[in-house]
Amino acid sequence: MRAHKRETPRQKEARRYLRARVVNADAHGQAHRVKKKDHVRRDRKGLIDQVSCKICGTIICSMIPGEHGPPVLMQTNQYTTIFIEFDDGSRYETPMCKVCAASVDADVLEPLYAADIDKWEKEGDNVNREAWWVRAAYRRPDNVRKG
Numbered sequence: 001m002r003a004h005k006r007e008t009p010r011q012k013e014a015r016r017y018l019r020a021r022v023v024n025a026d027a028h029g030q031a032h033r034v035k036k037k038d039h040v041r042r043d044r045k046g047l048i049d050q051v052s053c054k055i056c057g058t059i060i061c062s063m064i065p066g067e068h069g070p071p072v073l074m075q076t077n078q079y080t081t082i083f084i085e086f087d088d089g090s091r092y093e094t095p096m097c098k099v100c101a102a103s104v105d106a107d108v109l110e111p112l113y114a115a116d117i118d119k120w121e122k123e124g125d126n127v128n129r130e131a132w133w134v135r136a137a138y139r140r141p142d143n144v145r146k147g
């Protein structure tokens, strides 16, 4: 995890709360249904070279030879996305394989969200955006919309 040097006290508290949600999702309930922990793989230069389904580990993006240049990251034919909707009216789109997307239900949303939180933290996304972290910390997933 990268250092959060300019983090405000409010943001620090939100991030601590989110960390607890990740641990809790691991320890209880449906976490066993989200099997793939490191679903985004990076090469030595730090560029994403493979993305797996968070639930089952099926590869949903991989490198293919570029037509006129270097290899490019492409979605496989198993790639799709769902929208996780929250109790505060917000939502975001998250990728997974088609088989898992078809069987996603409300019980798996919290561990799915926890897997994304874990990735955002490790990758240092939105590091210094207090409002973003505070919103992310306290919203609860309550519905799934399939694309």
Ligand SMILES: [Zn+2]
Residues within 6 Å of the ligand: 053, 054, 055, 056, 057, 058, 096, 097, 098, 099, 100, 101
């Ligand atoms: Zn899957």
